[in-house]
Amino acid sequence: MPLRSHPLHLAILGTGRMARGHRRTIRRLDPSVRCSFASRDFGRAARLAGEFGDRASWESYGAAIEAPSVDAVVIATPPSEHFTLALAALRAGKDVVVEKPAFLTLADLDEIASSAGEAGRQVLVAENYCYKPLAAALREVVTSGRLGEVRFVQINALKRTARSDWRDDPGVAGGGALFEGGVHWVDLIAHLGLTVESVEGLQPGALSGLERSTLMVVQFEEGAVGTLAHSWETPGRMRGLQLSRITGTEGSVSFESNGLFLHEYSPGRSRWSLPGLRDIEGFRAMWADFIRVLRDGDAPRMTLARARRGLELVEAASQGTEFPITSGAERIRAPAPRRA
Numbered sequence: 001m002p003l004r005s006h007p008l009h010l011a012i013l014g015t016g017r018m019a020r021g022h023r024r025t026i027r028r029l030d031p032s033v034r035c036s037f038a039s040r041d042f043g044r045a046a047r048l049a050g051e052f053g054d055r056a057s058w059e060s061y062g063a064a065i066e067a068p069s070v071d072a073v074v075i076a077t078p079p080s081e082h083f084t085l086a087l088a089a090l091r092a093g094k095d096v097v098v099e100k101p102a103f104l105t106l107a108d109l110d111e112i113a114s115s116a117g118e119a120g121r122q123v124l125v126a127e128n129y130c131y132k133p134l135a136a137a138l139r140e141v142v143t144s145g146r147l148g149e150v151r152f153v154q155i156n157a158l159k160r161t162a163r164s165d166w167r168d169d170p171g172v173a174g175g176g177a178l179f180e181g182g183v184h185w186v187d188l189i190a191h192l193g194l195t196v197e198s199v200e201g202l203q204p205g206a207l208s209g210l211e212r213s214t215l216m217v218v219q220f221e222e223g224a225v226g227t228l229a230h231s232w233e234t235p236g237r238m239r240g241l242q243l244s245r246i247t248g249t250e251g252s253v254s255f256e257s258n259g260l261f262l263h264e265y266s267p268g269r270s271r272w273s274l275p276g277l278r279d280i281e282g283f284r285a286m287w288a289d290f291i292r293v294l295r296d297g298d299a300p301r302m303t304l305a306r307a308r309r310g311l312e313l314v315e316a317a318s319q320g321t322e323f324p325i326t327s328g329a330e331r332i333r334a335p336a337p338r339r340a
Contacts, residue, residue, distance in 0.1 A: 010294075034054070036055070038064035100127050125306075139191065147248030150223075157182070158231045159234065176318075177213065182228070190313060
């Protein structure tokens with residue numbers, strides 16, 4: 001893919017909260033990047049473009065995708081539209097940035113990956129947890145050996161989300177809470193420096209409608225056992241602050257789940273740290289990486305293969321499947337989810 005000598009032009013498809021958030025981050029990070037908005041409601045796109053001082057807006061997603069001036073599209077629509085829009089953009093010769101969850105099925109993701117290869121374009125998944133300072137800090141602690149042999153990984157991601165929107169429609173959302181929001185935490189637990197061997201999903205409460213709570217149990221090849229408690233139906237305390245922990249034979253690391261603070265402990269060692277309050281959600285680092293990739297054609301930190309891995313694990317925890325681990329050398333067998 002050739003280097004771009006002109007200012008990068010991104011067309012943001014969608015006008016919701018994430019579209020606004022991405023535009024705000026891009027403007028703060030690199031004002032030279034040109035952005036425009038597209039919507040089925042031209043008035044919404046024009047108003048949002050005016051709010052950010054952008055010069056262009058589009059009356060449809062297709063118009064933005066086909067526009068010669070657009071280098072890449074940012075898909076910030078509900079998940080059910082991601083595949084169709086990404087495929088259209090690739091066929092139009094555009095790079096793609098797609099919100100998570102990127103695609104509804106592994107088959108969709110594989111087709112997009114194939115189309116991207118044929119078109120010579122990039123598909124970047126906006127998985128900001130890959131770029132969170134907390135993720136890097138935890139991986140450094142785990143891989144350093146300071147904890148000894150890791151025995152337990154306990155991640156708590158519990159909150160109450162009282163929404164009434166497309167997330168309540170299985171045909172639009174593509175799945176429940178673990179698929180739509182838990183995919184962030186799945187990426188985190190899968191990239192701590194340990195290798196996932198198997199997963200099992202336990203769903204408490206009545207099994208009716210879209211899943212709202214899941215306990216994901218993870219067995220790692222290194223011998224550790226992990227749990228991810230994820231819910232959208234439990235009240236949060238202290239404005240959502242919650243503790244998680246990784247425990248080994250020589251020490252432990254406790255951390256606020258969202259990355260506010262981290263405490264590493266072992267006999268003779270006690271250290272507190274603030275991993276990265278300036279970019280606690282990782283969006284700034286994510287867009288810095290994406291802009292570099294879109295300009296220079298380099299490989300992103302958040303690859304499509306990594307996004308596929310996350311979707312594999314979510315599918316396994318949600319419905320039971322068998323799939324290859326990233327190396328392709330072995331296979332993971334995941335039992336079907338059952339009641340806790």
